[in-house]
Amino acid sequence: MSNKKLLNQFRAFYFKNYPQDMETQISYFAIFGGLNWQIDTSQDILVLIKSLILKNFDNLNAKIDKLTLGNEANKRLLKALATGDRRIFSAFNKAGLNNGNGGAALNHLQEKGVIQLEYSREEHPRELYPDRKLKREEARHRISHKVLFSHPFIRFWFYFVQPHIKEIKEQNYEKFLKDFELKCNSYTSLVYEELSEVLLNYNLRDSHIISSGSYWDAKTEIDILTLTEDGNIYVGECKWTNHKINKKELHKLNDKCQKLDIKPTQIIFFSKRGFSKELEQLRGKNLVLFSSEDFKSLLQNSSKKRTIEDFIN
Structure with a gap:
């Protein structure tokens, strides 16, 4: 997301919750950022996920459905973007989408304000070497833009919740919680990079x-x-x-x-x-x-x- 949007969300989260230090601020913001909830950041993060997200799953899932129009292509694309390298073409492949339906999903999510593009600054070999005959690999290379999520919580949902949604609906949280404990630092890395x-x-x-x-x-x-x-x-x-x-x-x-x-x-x-x-x-x-x-x-x-x-x- 843009620097200004992220900065505003970061400040709003701090002044609503006043965490004790910046490590806590960043860790909890990476999950709950954008929800405008009051969060007791003195509590363990897993306790908060259970009480605020899992116990409110039906309500939150309904809001996510409204945000994505309940469209499976939109959800698959968001899951692929959240869990992958954020490159558009690789996300299409991971989500089982082509340029047509993937592009339509991407456009809808952009218009809805769920995601925004981060444009590549790579130069194509044709631009770098206009007078040179390119190797096949160089000529076929496609420059892919990436995607950033507009709110940390939406990325959290599609990074951790969506992959385990069937189990969560059955109130079976074991795999979801284990996944979170294993990947929490890796997940937070992108928000930390943006900040x-x-x-x-x-x-x-x-x-x-x-x-x-x-x-x-x-x-x-x-x-x-x-x-x-x-x-x-x-x-x-x-x-x-x-x-x-x-x-x-x-x-x-x-x-x-x-x-x-x-x-x-x-x-x-x-x-x-x-x-x-x-x-x-x-x-x-x-x-x-x-x-x-x-x-x-x-x-x-x-x-x-x-x-x-x-x-x-």
């Missing part, structure tokens, strides 16, 4: 940003690539794991930059659990390190924001 871009752009607010977002092509992916009008290049990687980021990750990111022929003005790491002492010693003008608590700088008062209910009603 990290917001934080980076917030810190670059005096610069004229001309392009920002994730970067991907056939061989390489970078979490954040931000370009400013004065020619500066900011490259960021985000790790929502229970391990500190170490120097090895810096080497990996530098390798990616070399492959893309990028010379970053600044490398930025965002980490749930901080950084190794070795990496901390390298912190400076060319290497910026953000931990969870640094997201406090995003918290400012904001006006009433649109929630999922606004899209449904």
Whole structure:
């Protein structure tokens, strides 16, 4: 979603619930963001999922049906987008859709405000090498845009609930809860990546940003690539794991930059659990390190924001 929408939702969630720290804020926002519910963030997240989502399943499922028109193609596409790599063509394949019915579902979900496109910044080999005869693989390569969800909760539903919906309807929650415990960090990583871009752009607010977002092509992916009008290049990687980021990750990111022929003005790491002492010693003008608590700088008062209910009603 756009930086502004996500920032507004993030602020609204904080000022409604006042979690004790930013790690809690991000973890709970990744699940309940956009619902406009009051959440007791002092409670364990599994307890809240059981009491607020599973016990209210019928009501929530009816709202999701209204949002998707109860259309199976819409639901299959959202599930594929939530659980896959977010690329449109691979989501069509995963959902068993073609360009026709998949495109119709995509357009409806965009018009409804459930999702929005994140456009690829990859250049096709034809543009890079206009005078060269391309290999078959290069000539047939399709650049695929990605999709972002408008509210964290909608992605949560299609990431965790929809794959287990038959069991949940029978009040059999075992596989759903096990799946959540296994994949929670992996699921939250995307929201953390989106929020990290917001934080980076917030810190670059005096610069004229001309392009920002994730970067991907056939061989390489970078979490954040931000370009400013004065020619500066900011490259960021985000790790929502229970391990500190170490120097090895810096080497990996530098390798990616070399492959893309990028010379970053600044490398930025965002980490749930901080950084190794070795990496901390390298912190400076060319290497910026953000931990969870640094997201406090995003918290400012904001006006009433649109929630999922606004899209449904």
